[in-house]
Amino acid sequence: MTIAPQPAHAAVSDLRKGNNALKRRQLLALAGAASLSPASVAFAQAKSGAAAVQAAQAHFAGRTVRVLIPSAAGSGTDRSARQFIDELQRLLPGTRLRIENIERAGGQIAASDLWRAPADGSVVGFLRSNLFYAELMERSTLDFGFTGFTFFGSITRGHRVLVLGNESRIENIETILSGDRIILKSADAVNSSHYYEALLMNALAGSRILPVPGFAGGARNMAVISGEVDCQIGSIEAVQPIIEAGAGRIVFRLTSAPLPEGLPDVPRLADHLRDPALAWAVRIIDAAAMLGRPFAGPPDMEPSAAGHWKVLFEAVVNNPAFRELSRVEEGLVIDPASGEDIAELLSGIAGMGDGLQDDIDSLLDCGQLLTSSEESQCG
Missing domain, CATH: 3.40.190.150 (Bordetella uptake gene, domain 1)
Incomplete structure (x- = not known):
């Protein structure tokens, strides 16, 4: 499936506009x-x-x-x-x-x-x-x-990684990135960082990850372990219980820096952007993780x-x-x-410039669209 870039994101300079920025x-x-x-x-x-x-x-x-x-x-x-x-x-x-x-x-x-x-x-x-x-x-x-x-x-x-559960019918990250099907991810609330990051990953890489809210605390990981959902996005320590239980594995990283020694060398979001002009959004994810x-x-x-x-x-x-x-x-x-x-x-x-609010909202809307309709493109 091909995700066509939104015209508004054709160039970074075009993204820095808007009265509400x-x-x-x-x-x-x-x-x-x-x-x-x-x-x-x-x-x-x-x-x-x-x-x-x-x-x-x-x-x-x-x-x-x-x-x-x-x-x-x-x-x-x-x-x-x-x-x-x-x-x-x-x-x-x-x-x-x-x-x-x-x-x-x-x-x-x-x-x-x-x-x-x-x-x-x-x-x-x-x-x-x-x-x-x-x-x-x-x-x-x-x-x-x-x-x-x-x-x-x-x-x-920290780092932000995607862990794929062993009970999921999804076999690898390539299937997720293909955008051929909806991928379920547990979330605690619609305003959590991993909820936002799932939608951003959709908009940036063409995946169709649907964050399902209502899983508080350890229930997010238990949903992956039990097979109720396919995957989880979070910091390394947040997803550690899944890995320690032998119930899942890290298959992707949303942040740019290499993972600590001893963890797998997995593909990163920055190398799978549907449009190189969207690299600025990866820096936002990197910044949130750095906090x-x-x-x-x-x-x-x-x-x-x-x-x-x-x-x-x-x-x-x-x-x-x-x-x-x-x-x-x-x-x-x-x-x-x-x-x-x-x-x-x-x-x-x-220092990234004006218009950041509109830019991020546009990407989140795109990421949500890919999980709620049969649309194969944003914009």
């Missing part, structure tokens, strides 16, 4: 806000090593801190977050860390809760990368700005509290024991990004 200067301004404030950075840099951790311990001693996880218990996000929090609790023996799983609405409710939290550092949490997509598309349902959070860093900069597991606080956090959390974040992710435990138990390679790294990433997306 996300303006580059707006995203640049937001990107500057994504990192710690200068006062917070100066505070963190003034302390180092054991002295910095001791100062953080004293600051939070006797307090209860809410730690928000925007996913159901048992999900990849939950497991990696809890390992981080366990190590964090060891660093803060005099502080009670109260974990709260808030899995509804693809992480939006957890993010909204964090956005409205006090600025004193008493509420921190993880954010989901689907909110990055939502902000790029200027979704009106958001009552927060993703790039306005106080980012301490990200646990890992990984962001750990953050509310906007405009007090500089001292933000500085302490930055110190604690770095102490955890740089601990060799934590890195090894994450690798062995979750298959998670700790590759941390700082708050400044996140700001730089967002600035890079801003």
Whole structure:
């Protein structure tokens, strides 16, 4: 089946138009806000090593801190977050860390809760990368700005892969890319990153992957293991239970970077585009994956509290024991990004130009069309 390129996507320059577009200067301004404030950075840099951790311990001693996880218990996000929090609790023996799983609405409710939290550092949490997509598309349902959070860093900069279940009648990635039939994929919500990425893959490569919402947490993987759906898209640690159960295998990667050593060398999306002019969209997927597991606080956090959390974040992710435990138990390679790294990433997306909202919406509409009709082309 041949997917004809949409006229609107014939050239990247033609994609950067539209009155409702996300303006580059707006995203640049937001990107500057994504990192710690200068006062917070100066505070963190003034302390180092054991002295910095001791100062953080004293600051939070006797307090209860809410730690928000925007996913159901048992999900990849939950497991990696809890390992981080366990190590964090060891660093803060005099502080009670109260974990709260808030899995509804693809992480939006957890993010909204964090956005409205006090600025004193008493509420921190993880954010989901689907909110990055939502902000790029200027979704009106958001009552927060993703790039306005106080980012301490990200646990890992990840990959996005497609795992094909052994119980599926689909034998290989070539069948999926041919677009000859609908491929079922489990999803938790219509605003999750893997839901968006399935539709983007359709629009970019001509597949017809239909994300089926309603599978929360570990149920997404169980649907693949049982054969209820054909495949799953997600980070390596998110799909690890399928692989460990011997119920599926990685057959494709949506992100551009090679997979970690020990994983198969599979085809990548960037090499299977129906139109080379769409390469910019792969960079969007790469950016969302690079955000990984962001750990953050509310906007405009007090500089001292933000500085302490930055110190604690770095102490955890740089601990060799934590890195090894994450690798062995979750298959998670700790590759941390700082708050400044996140700001730089967002600035890079801003540099792609105006019209990003319309461009992504057009691709998502195309990807949805291929799953809901007999149409073999978009546009």
